[in-house]
Amino acid sequence: MITLTASAREKMAEFLATEEPGQAIRIAIAGRMKGAFEYDIAMVAEDERADDDTVIDAGAFKVYIDARSAPNLKGATVDYLESGNEAGFKLDNPNPLWSDPVALAVQKVLDEEVNPGVASHGGVVTLLDVQADTVYVALGGGCQGCGMASVTLKQGIEASIKKSVPSIAKVLDTTDHATGSNPYYQPSKGGASPFDA
């Protein structure tokens, strides 16, 4: 399944030693951003193991991997690196970002139709996940916090994806728009657009 290097194993054991007994490590794919997997490595209680988790016996402790993450972590190596002021776990993952053909088709739409379009407003749309008939995306750059983000999502992104990938029923935006720092269209009480000022 996955390989833990000696340094990763040692560091995880060190973390677990600071906690009450009965803890395990959970490794999960947290998302996909900017063309790469994002990972979540956390301590959890051993009794939080799900029935369909993959369990890896690391000797002094166990590692849980949820069923959705497991295929995308097959063959991955978890290492712990320290360099200068930086330290942390690093995953070397040989798996492609998307293996599901629907997700691949959605990514193609984003790459070839959507992102070249929103780039003209300084925006970027990232595919986070595809679950059944629902696509999850995050809007960044000029799209994050934009007053027209909902229009771009429903009348642009969703329409484009549905046209090319008919099995998709809806596209959901998971963006925290409140943290957008440079939205293209900024909401206003009316009249002048501050963007144009």
Place this chain on the structure above:
Amino acid sequence: MRRILLLMTSNTYRARAFLAAAESLGVAVVVGTDKAQVLAAANPAGNLTLDFHVPERGAERVLAYAREHPIAAVVAADDEGVLLAAYVSAALGLASSPVEAIAAARNKRLGRERHAAAGLKVPRYWTAAVAEDARELARRVRYPCVLKPLALSASRGVIRANDEDEFRAAHRRLLAILAERELAKLPGTLASEILIESFIPGFEVSLEGLMSEGRLRVLALFDKPDPLDGPFFEETIYVTPSRHGAEVVAAIAATTQDAVAALGLTHGPIHAELRVNAAGVWPLEIAPRSIGGLCARSLLFTSSAGDALVSLEELILRQALGEDVSGYARERRPSGVMMIPIPRAGLLAEVKGLDAAAEVPGVDDLSITVPRGQRLVPLPEGSRYLGFIFAHAETAAEVEAALRRAHANLEIVISPDPEVAGPAPC
């Protein structure tokens, strides 16, 4: 599938709510905006770029579109789209207030004229071209007075003056606002005339309603517990239902009905601002649209069958699509919204205390709508809300208290704006 045309400016606060309402109703949507949308080419049936300032031209474009894609209803999310919506509705034979009535409601001078002719309480008012000499005007008017643009909403450009000096300073500031590039495009005399009227003391309320066949149905009456006496008129807390007595509430509703009738409005959403004092009820503004900003989030409605709560936007779309919505009423629990005041000009560095504010009992949600690093401009020049706090409670007083407690937890950190030397004199 029926198709609805949603008209909204590119800087609207309402896009998400109206699109969600349309999705909930399962209707197709074409969004008409004043600026081209970034992915419009990918879905030409779902996006139209329209001229909001010349509604006849915008309507022609919609009619050409409608020949290929029939439109069942037209709804404008903001002030800027209401006239175009009326033109399109008239051309397509859809239910709407007459174009002339919408035009009158968009122009404070015409509104005052119609209300005065109908015998409603109207402050003494004067209109003046922006080119008129401020000193001469200052000598002519009575004090205290309030200077207003003819078309802007949410208190933009509204300034009280107590004497000639204050009048001249207020006049300078208002003219500077009307000279902004986008405002200069306003049709007719909306950017070339101003309204000056006597200040009316009293308390203010806001009424949200739906018109059908000339009859107004009150959906909500909001109290505004913070005094609005100037020099600027920043809206803060709205709480519904009103805590004023039944007689006052009835008088407000009756005056609003008379005011919309005087304008000739017959159909669709109404947002009214009224002032009340011992002399009676004074209609200050009757807008043929629903409440602005994100304030509509404080309103939820349920049908007589007790179905799930629906938004104001959904109610408006249902009516526009021809559904009888008379069975819907506002939920039982009092609710309210606070438009977070902008304390001073500068760049928004941070808003601290958001978690503590959100945890105040009764607070439903809190939304900061200006990104970090962006410019904050207070009234009368400012055109953006800093954010909104929403609350529900068992009583209107508790709603107001929850909003105030939540706001007290917030620390708005503002850094100096290097491009602004300091506030303009007033």
